[in-house]
Amino acid sequence: MNDAAQDVSDGDRTGASAEALLGTAGIARREVGSAESQRASRAWWDADADDYLGEHSADIGQVDFVWSPEALREADARLLGDVAGRRVLEVGCGSAPCSRWLATQGASPVGLDLSAAMLRHARAAGVASGVAVPLVLAGAEYLPFADASFDIACSAYGAVPFVADPGRVMREVHRVLRPGGRWVFAVNHPMRWVFPDDPGPDGLVVGQSYFDRTPYLEVDDDGAATYVEHHRTMGDRIRDVVAAGLVLDDVVEPEWPDGHERIWGQWSPLRGKLFPGTAIFVTHRPA
Numbered sequence: 001m002n003d004a005a006q007d008v009s010d011g012d013r014t015g016a017s018a019e020a021l022l023g024t025a026g027i028a029r030r031e032v033g034s035a036e037s038q039r040a041s042r043a044w045w046d047a048d049a050d051d052y053l054g055e056h057s058a059d060i061g062q063v064d065f066v067w068s069p070e071a072l073r074e075a076d077a078r079l080l081g082d083v084a085g086r087r088v089l090e091v092g093c094g095s096a097p098c099s100r101w102l103a104t105q106g107a108s109p110v111g112l113d114l115s116a117a118m119l120r121h122a123r124a125a126g127v128a129s130g131v132a133v134p135l136v137l138a139g140a141e142y143l144p145f146a147d148a149s150f151d152i153a154c155s156a157y158g159a160v161p162f163v164a165d166p167g168r169v170m171r172e173v174h175r176v177l178r179p180g181g182r183w184v185f186a187v188n189h190p191m192r193w194v195f196p197d198d199p200g201p202d203g204l205v206v207g208q209s210y211f212d213r214t215p216y217l218e219v220d221d222d223g224a225a226t227y228v229e230h231h232r233t234m235g236d237r238i239r240d241v242v243a244a245g246l247v248l249d250d251v252v253e254p255e256w257p258d259g260h261e262r263i264w265g266q267w268s269p270l271r272g273k274l275f276p277g278t279a280i281f282v283t284h285r286p287a
Ligand SMILES: C[S@@+](CC[C@H](N)C(=O)[O-])C[C@H]1O[C@@H](n2cnc3c(N)ncnc32)[C@H](O)[C@@H]1O
Pocket: 038, 041, 045, 060, 091, 092, 093, 094, 095, 096, 098, 112, 113, 114, 115, 118, 138, 139, 140, 141, 156, 157, 158, 159, 160, 162, 163
């Protein structure tokens, strides 16, 4: 869930918070379809881009591929295999540090994101770092690419937790991958859903059912969504992958490393030592 959800009046921010800009008035639990989810996500990430990057740019870097708050790096994990010379689609690239890192490894990445504000940061970071990558403004449920146009697709917490129809994202990625191509995506670990988004001891107490798929929303005074997160159980995620025609090769649950003290929203050493915070699904389109 949203890092700032429990602190709507965040006083540390210099500009207005995303909640203030969007008129967030409370939290709701109800069904929400693709159109409203996408509208809310676009508005949220546009409004929150400056704050998100102000808070997390030290975690994600400018030219670096960090999979998760456990600080698992692609340079160490090599979940994408050999990327040199490969066409790579990053889904939900944000400011695109992962795509830039891939470019430095000899890949030809394309970063796709729903948020123009995030892509503005991506473009500026490309200029500042000297590693520019192509960027595409689009939602993950309808990928604007030809069939079989990529060798690899990846996503580090981009898009998948925020869409109403993740099965559709899986089918779209399957379509744009060449046969044999790999798709690796990281999401918040499904078991986190049962706990409140609190990095401290209160975040160790079960508060809701793992089996309740009702989306988490923040809403304005009219009840319109200003932020949306969708829950899938582990079984749901695996079924989405398999139903799309992809093969599941591995599920990586990064362990919290010794000496890593960084708190990132609900992800903390306290909780990370006890249960997983991230699930990374390693899949491929059959040859
Ligand atoms: C938590 S950020 C992760 C991005 C990047 N890995 C990072 O750490 O900055 C999530 C990103 O997913 C994007 N996103 C959310 N919903 C999306 C959708 N339906 N289609 C494409 N991108 C989406 C957001 O705009 C945001 O940039």
